Structures are given as structure tokens and as C-alpha cells.
Amino acid sequence: MELKRLELNNHRNYAHLDLEPGPGVNVFVGANGQGKTNLLEAVAMLALSSSPRARRDQELLGPVTPAARIHAEVESAGRGLEVTITLQGEGERVRRVIEVDGVRRRGFDLPGHFRVTLFWPDDLGLVKAGPEQRRRFLNQMLVQVEPGYARNLAALRRVLEQRNSLLKRIAAGEEAPGVLEAWNAELVAYGSDIAGARARAVEELRPYAAESHAEIAAGERLEIAYIGPPENFGDAVEKSLGDDLRRGSTTIGPHHDDLLIRLDGRDARSYASQGQQRTAVVSLKLAEAALVTRRAGERPVLLLDDVLSELDAERRAALLRRVAGEGQVIITSAEMGPFPADLITGARVWSVNSGRIEACG
Ligand SMILES: Nc1ncnc2c1ncn2[C@@H]1O[C@H](COP(=O)(O)OP(=O)(O)OP(=O)(O)O)[C@@H](O)[C@H]1O
Ligand SMILES: [Mg+2]
Numbered sequence: 001m002e003l004k005r006l007e008l009n010n011h012r013n014y015a016h017l018d019l020e021p022g023p024g025v026n027v028f029v030g031a032n033g034q035g036k037t038n039l040l041e042a043v044a045m046l047a048l049s050s051s052p053r054a055r056r057d058q059e060l061l062g063p064v065t066p067a068a069r070i071h072a073e074v075e076s077a078g079r080g081l082e083v084t085i086t087l088q089g090e091g092e093r094v095r096r097v098i099e100v101d102g103v104r105r106r107g108f109d110l111p112g113h114f115r116v117t118l119f120w121p122d123d124l125g126l127v128k129a130g131p132e133q134r135r136r137f138l139n140q141m142l143v144q145v146e147p148g149y150a151r152n153l154a155a156l157r158r159v160l161e162q163r164n165s166l167l168k169r170i171a172a173g174e175e176a177p178g179v180l181e182a183w184n185a186e187l188v189a190y191g192s193d194i195a196g197a198r199a200r201a202v203e204e205l206r207p208y209a210a211e212s213h214a215e216i217a218a219g220e221r222l223e224i225a226y227i228g229p230p231e232n233f234g235d236a237v238e239k240s241l242g243d244d245l246r247r248g249s250t251t252i253g254p255h256h257d258d259l260l261i262r263l264d265g266r267d268a269r270s271y272a273s274q275g276q277q278r279t280a281v282v283s284l285k286l287a288e289a290a291l292v293t294r295r296a297g298e299r300p301v302l303l304l305d306d307v308l309s310e311l312d313a314e315r316r317a318a319l320l321r322r323v324a325g326e327g328q329v330i331i332t333s334a335e336m337g338p339f340p341a342d343l344i345t346g347a348r349v350w351s352v353n354s355g356r357i358e359a360c361g
Pocket of ligand 1: 011012013014030031032033034035036037038039058059060061062063306334
């Protein structure tokens with residue numbers, strides 16, 4: 001997988017950008033607030049269809065016009081592909097139009113065309129924050145490799161909305177509990193598909209994550225485990241009716257899943273240091289890239305935003321050695337300092353300055 005050309009119009013602080021990154025390592029260097037993260041966000045959107053960080057598409061529109069455009073020429077399995085996302089501001093609303101080779105696609109049909117593995121500082125929440133971030137990690141990976149996963153997720157979301165609203169109506173005496181039957185069946189059907197995909201993926205990630213982590217962190221032991229819905233999912237849903245009615249929400253299902261992350265036998269969230277947590281997250285991301293490579297038959301583009309901070313010299317060097325052989329890599333940093341000279345000789349280096357990017361040297 002390779003990003004050949006990226007054009008941005010009015011995306012965040014980029015009025016206009018036309019970039020042709022190299023096939024290997026690309027280092028983007030710039031001071032704080034110049035557009036490094038914004039660049040990676042745009043590339044990630046081409047893979048995921050929406051921004052992994054913006055709460056509202058409105059945030060993405062730059063100051064120039066009420067519209068923004070992200071356009072890329074990519075190469076996948078030896079074939080050229082064009083992906084375009086256009087955002088059109090219409091008052092408070094933003095209309096998002098997605099096209100692959102000029103053909104309109106719905107949001108859940110885009111992932112799988114262009115694949116990326118993204119690490120950015122928000123991902124530290126994978127260890128530090130609640131389970132939602134860990135589910136998002138699994139989802140972002142699986143929509144890119146598991147056919148039907150994105151569609152199932154959207155369907156599950158709809159089922160939960162309907163079921164939760166019915167729970168409230170039943171509790172208020174406006175509906176009979178029988179109306180839940182069809183929704184319970186859908187919850188179990190979509191939920192089992194999603195949970196099955198997640199369980200298989202975590203099994204597959206486990207050795208890759210352990211191996212990456214041991215290499216970067218000289219022997220530290222990273223373990224992960226998936227915590228999904230109960231085995232007898234259907235029965236558990238039936239039995240939870242009382243709880244569900246009291247809370248007005250669905251207590252059993254993959255929307256409560258979690259991923260356990262342990263370092264040297266202890267819970268990483270409570271025991272690991274800042275640098276150890278960062279290493280664990282990076283290792284999970286490298287494991288994700290390995291899984292995507294194995295499933296899709298080609299490497300995703302690795303997007304690494306400010307990945308080196310907080311890591312000591314040895315971990316930095318080990319990480320950079322590892323990613324240097326990983327196909328196309330887009331890595332950002334506030335300074336050139338942390339990059340060893342031998343990496344730089346094989347890399348393209350770019351400077352990022354107020355939404356402009358120029359090749360260095
Ligand atoms: N919709 C927008 N329109 C214009 N500018 C925006 C928009 N959204 C964000 N920005 C600005 O873009 C600038 C660059 O942000 P970005 O997060 O890419 O910086 P960065 O280079 O990653 O910095 P850091 O090293 O601090 O992480 C910021 O100053 C931000 O205020
Ligand atoms: Mg940034």
C-alpha cells in the first residue's frame with residue numbers, strides 16, 4: 001500500500017497542499033502547531049472515512065471556504081486508486097461525500113480500499129483511558145480487513161439505539177416487554193459477529209504485540225487478552241432484562257467489551273511508567289500493522305505522529321530500526337534530533353510550517 005500523492009484543499013490549516021511522499025520512510029519535521037497532526041489526520045480519513053479525532057466535521061473546515069477536499073492517489077496491490085473526501089458546509093451541518101475512482105461510496109464502504117495504521121498521542125488513552133478507546137482500536141483495525149465489519153458495527157449501533165429507547169418506553173408502561181424479542185435477536189446476531197471478529201483478531205495480535213514490545217523494550221513482557229460478551233450471550237441478554245429496564249440501557253453486548261493490557265504480569269494502566277505505556281501502545285499498533293499485512297496481503301501505510309517523545313534513546317533506536325523496514329512510513333517530529341543519521345540517509349525529510357510542506361535537502 002502506498003500513498004503516491006495527497007492533495008488537500010482547505011483542510012484545517014492547509015489552504016492548499018500537493019504532496020508526493022516517497023515509498024519508504026518520510027519524516028515531517030515542524031514546530032508545534034504547524035500542521036503535522038492535521039496532515040496525518042487527513043491521510044487517516046482516507047482509510048477510515050471520518051476523522052479519528054474530530055467530534056464534528058465542522059472542525060475540519062479551514063478558513064478559506066465552507067468546503068474542504070482531501071484527495072489521494074494510492075497504489076494498492078499494484079493497482080492505482082483515487083480516493084476523495086469532500087466536506088461541504090451547509091450552515092451548521094457538513095455534508096460528506098466519499099468517492100473511490102469517481103464512484104460515490106457510503107462511509108462504511110470506504111475502509112478496506114486504502115489501509116493505514118495510525119499512532120498518535122491520543123492513542124496513549126489505549127492504556128490510560130476507559131474501554132471505549134480500546135474498542136475503537138479494535139474497530140479501526142477490523143473495518144480495514146474484515147469484510148462486513150463496518151456495516152455490522154453500524155447495524156449494532158442502530159439496534160442499541162432502538163432497544164434502549166424501547167427499554168425506556170417499557171419502563172414507563174408505554175410498551176409491553178414482548179416488543180424486545182426481535183431486537184434481542186438482532187443484538188445477539190450482530191453482537192456475536194462483532195465479538196467473534198474481535199476475539200480472533202486479539203488472538204492474532206497477541207504474539208505480534210509481545211514480539212514488538214520485547215524488541216523495543218529489551219525483554220519487557222506485553223500480554224493482551226480480549227474480554228467479550230458472555231459465552232451464552234443470548235441467555236445473558238434475556239436475564240439482564242431487569243437491569244436493562246432499571247438503567248434504560250443495554251447492559252450485555254460488545255459495546256461493553258474491553259482489551260486487557262498487562263506488562264510484566266501487571267495491569268499496564270496502574271503500574272506501567274509513561275514511557276512503558278507509550279511503548280505498549282506503539283507495540284499494539286505495530287501488531288495491528290502486522291495483522292493487516294497478513295490479512296490483506298500488503299502492508300498498510302504506517303502513520304506515526306510524535307511517536308518518539310518520552311522514549312529513551314535505546315527504545316527510539318529500536319523502534320526506528322523496526323519501522324524502517326515496514327514499507328511506507330509517515331512519521332512526524334518537532335525536531336530532527338532523535339533520528340539517527342543512518343535512518344535519515346534512506347528517508348525523505350520534509351519541513352512543515354504554517355500549513356506548508358517543503359522537501360528538505
Ligand atoms: N479548522 C481549522 N482551520 C484552521 N486551522 C486549524 C483548524 N483546526 C486546527 N487548526 C490549526 O492547525 C494548526 C496545526 O495543528 P496540528 O495539530 O497539525 O499541529 P502540530 O504540527 O501537530 O503541532 P504539535 O507539535 O503541537 O502537535 C494549529 O495551530 C490549529 O489551531
Ligand atoms: Mg501534533
